[in-house]
Amino acid sequence: MQVVRRSFDAIVIGGGIHGASVALYLAFHGLDVALLERDRLGGHASGVNAGSIHHIPRIHLELPLAEAALSSWARIEQLLEDDCGFRQVGYLKVIESDDEMPDAERSMARARRYSGIPEILLDRQALADLQPGLDATAVGGIFAPTCGYASPARTMRALRRRLDGVGAVVLETSEVRRISRQHHTWICETGDKNWCAPILVNCAGAWGVSVAGLVGEHVELCPVALMMTVCGRVKPLLNTVVGLHGRRLSMKQPQNGTILIGGGYQGDVLPATRDTRLNGDRLAYNLALARKTLPALSSAAVVRMWAGIEGITPDHAPYIGSSLIHEGLWHCFGFSTHGFYLGPITGRLLAEAIVKQEVPELLRPFALDRGASAAASSRAVDGVVRENQDEQAK
Amino acid sequence: MTRDSFDLAIVGGGPAGLAAMDLADECGLSCVLIDENSSLGGRIFHGIETDGQDHLYGTDATWARTLVADAKHAGSILTGRTVFDITHHDDGPINIHILGDEGAETVLARRLLIATGATERPFAFPGWTLPGVMTAGGVQTLLKGAAVVPDGPVVLAGSGPLLLLVALQLKRAGAQIAALLDTTPAANAMAAAPLLASAAFSGFAVWRGLGLLMAIRAQSIPVYRGVTKLVAHGEDTVASVEFEHGRGRRRFECRLLVTHLGILPDTQAARLAGCRLRWEPALPGWVPIVDSYGNTSRSGIMIAGDAAGIGGAESARHAGRVAATEAATQLGAISMGERDHRIAPDLARLKRLGRERAFLDRLFLPPERLRVPTDDGTIVCRCEEITAGELRAQAAGGVCEINQVKAITRCGMGPCQGRVCGVLAADIIADAMGAAVESVGYLRVRPPLKPVPLDVLAARAEIATPPPEAAFLYTREG
Ligand SMILES: Cc1cc2nc3c(=O)[nH]c(=O)nc-3n(C[C@H](O)[C@H](O)[C@H](O)COP(=O)(O)OP(=O)(O)OC[C@H]3O[C@@H](n4cnc5c(N)ncnc54)[C@H](O)[C@@H]3O)c2cc1C
Ligand SMILES: Cc1cc2nc3c(=O)[nH]c(=O)nc-3n(C[C@H](O)[C@H](O)[C@H](O)COP(=O)(O)OP(=O)(O)OC[C@H]3O[C@@H](n4cnc5c(N)ncnc54)[C@H](O)[C@@H]3O)c2cc1C
Secondary structure: OOOEEEEOOEEEEOOOHHHHHHHHHHHHOOOOEEEEOOOOOOOOHHHHOOOEEOOOOOOHHHHHHHHHHHHHHHOHHHHHOOOOOOEOOOEEEEEOOHHHHHHHHHHHHHHHHHOOOOOEEEEHHHHHHHOOOOOOOOOEEEEEOOOEEOOHHHHHHHHHHHHHHOOOEEEOOOOOOEEEEEOOEEEEEEOOEEEEEOEEEEOOHHHHHHHHHHOOOOOOEEEEEEEEEEEOOOOOOOOOEEEEOOOOOEEEOOOOOOEEEEOOOEOEEEOOOOEEEOOHHHHHHHHHHHHHHOHHHHHOEEEEEEEEEEEEOOOOOOEEEEOOOOOOEEEEEOOOOOOOOOHHHHHHHHHHHHHHOOOOHHHHHHOHHHHHHHHHHHHHHHHOOOOOOOOOOO | OEEEEEEEEEEOOOHHHHHHHHHHHHOOOOEEEEEOOOOOOOOOOOOOOOOOOHHHOHHHHHHHHHHHHHHHOOOEEEEOOEEEEEEEOOOOOEEEEEEEOOEEEEEEEEEEEEOOOEEEOOOOOOOOOOOOEEEHHHHHHHHHHHOOOOOOEEEEEEEOHHHHHHHHHHHHOOOEEEEEEEOOOHHHHHHHHHHHHHHHHHOOHHHHHHHHHHHHHHOOOOEEOOOEEEEEEEOOOEEEEEEEEOOEEEEEEOOEEEEEEOEEEOOHHHHHOOOOEEEEOOOOEEEEOOOOOOEOOOOOEEEOHHHHOOOHHHHHHHHHHHHHHHHHHHOOOOOHHHHHHHHHHHHHHHHHHHHHHHHHHHHOOOOHHHHOOOOOOOEEEOOOOEEHHHHHHHHHOOOOOHHHHHHHHOOOOOOOOOOOHHHHHHHHHHHHHOOOHHHHOOOOOOOOOOOEEHHHHHOOOOOOOOOOOOOOOOEOOO
């Protein structure tokens, strides 16, 4: 077999939103880039997620980056020459009972302390004015007006067009199976081809640990299947992205009138085969919460349900930064259910880090050796510790 | 709610499912038959349990009634229930999720036989989405189920035995038929001729087909052959149909336009269950990969009847018997020798019927120009209102895999899950790219198979107590 060898300035492994963004920005910096994707660009989490664009106050490590991410979405059209279906409709977290109030206030304090993301506390009346039709027992809400949602499929397509436009080489159905190093050059093998470059970026999402494992670097990650439900078109019901403060839920109504329901509920996953299975009990709970929150959903019809594969880190913050054992190797994966909205900003900052050989302030909290102390402090902020649960509403 | 566990669950109460039920019972299996219709019979014998409609089924009525009666004694019958999901956990039983008036339930079974029959090939031309344009199958269901007879002039357009049959059934029911527009290309008859001898020798369908043609002549229904360039006109509902044939363009007024372009296996359930498909050029279309006993690529899941490949009612009945016997063998109820003994006559008959089918397939092979609407404005996906032009634009941009086209255009993302438009979209894309249709692939099916009220799915949840979360198991290797 004739092995074809091609050389580049940088190789990015993984064609999700992170791989595509970092490849695009590296190309903007004038690098000759190849993006190697095992399946199809946007074929996994990045193309099938809920498209929510909002921060998660619980993970305070991420708040400064989240603020920058929100601004990057407001300018997405300048970057990708497509609005990517981004709608800045805001994000509302409904407070279900007075018991939740103290925690809601702490959550807002956290967002204020670590970022400038505006949040408004709504009383009963303001809540009803902002989003009519909510469960009458809700006592208030937190509204973040600069948040919203975008279309994942459309965003991935726009990224693809831009990558083609700047001359980056994008290869689909090209799984990197082996990685070796000669002098200062990384060699990635995909079947009968060898791809060489001094810089290698691992953006393999839930498979990030496998790719890291190919070069002998071991980090912890848990692959999960996150479930989504779509209801057929109904009359306009939702003005904003709606979630709950105390439980996991997310609902939005894109302009075509369908309703997307999620919340990060898990199905089962077989990462090796990329097979996922839905979990009926958790889906039922997810839908029951949706119906409780917005009773008009009772009459909606579920038309499609699916699961996408995501990688979760022990502290629920991504790994972004240089390898701890190799030069010229960078990692960017493990976005722990909230990586879509972080895509464009992370791509920009990581490309900057790679080119300037200096990690920008905003990315420093995500270094691979942030260690147990950072993880512990992230979880224990203000006494809120939630094991095995991600409050983020999708 | 979860129902009892069965040895065999059968989805579809047509000839295939009914015959399988009877035989499975004979072999000592406990079985359940699920059908979304309120009564048994499947497509061909839809409404057979209603009295006084024998004229619609002809000489078949007798054996059909026996089939239904036998099946009813053979196990549990769950009619009025739609299968909306099929899940299979490792070595455990197959979970068949069904939806009925009482909500959602789950049936557990050790073997599943999918006998969901066929669907009609979509026939798209300008105006096909107007109210008053219906498929032959849809019209037949109204006739058989509700004895509805259209008033005002009716025009039928397309190709295939079902179109002729429906023309006759309409006429006999008292409808006023203005014209039958036959789109079968003249060349098809030439190409099929060599297959006629063995077909005519082996079965009755060919003679039956000739009988249909003669009956149509006897009823003096005006027939136009070699019809092309159909257009349906009308404001709120169809008012007329225009077309071309040998002697130029013509137009007929009509209140109902019945269309048909042949049938294809209904592979939705098979795809949902993860069974692999293969391309069958004779249809042309996708069919599940099954061995001669009905086993699919998924262990425990079997397919018989038109859902496995178009064979007609008699073939379906034999295939159902074969599959049930195979299931009984796998479950240890009968020996392999006993199976072979029982099904030898069925297999022999299936072989002969296959020859006849080859003739019919060739005779009614729909030409590409009918499968691909030329007008860019023609709607392809009714749910999402996607036009042929929008799909061609994707093909021109190099997007050539059907699931990608779906992600981009939303074609096939609506409540019908591409049941209607999937085939059409693939034909259009392949045509625009100059590629083979099979290279375009087929749409993935996600649950639910048919829309399910949110209320029903939410019903099993207790809002105060979240179900246990999956534990996070971190790995360092992936
Ligand atoms: C159902 C669901 C809903 C979600 N909702 C939201 C939301 O509302 N908001 C939000 O911000 N986030 C959300 N997320 C999370 C978000 O989708 C992910 O965090 C993000 O898309 C991760 O992007 P990625 O590029 O790291 O990974 P991916 O999109 O998974 O991309 C990784 C790619 O790497 C490829 N790959 C793996 N191994 C190799 C190899 N060896 N060689 C070549 N390629 C390889 C894979 O094929 C894959 O395409 C959701 C996720 C899911 C699943
Ligand atoms: C619309 C139509 C009309 C036809 N009319 C005739 C005719 O008049 N004469 C003729 O010779 N042939 C006719 N055919 C051909 C027909 O397919 C075969 O003759 C024969 O009926 C095939 O038998 P079967 O058992 O494979 O499937 P079918 O008889 O089609 O039975 C399939 C059954 O499965 C059920 N089903 C499907 N999906 C689900 C689900 N998800 N959940 C629960 N139940 C489900 C359906 O309700 C149906 O009763 C017709 C085909 C079609 C598509």
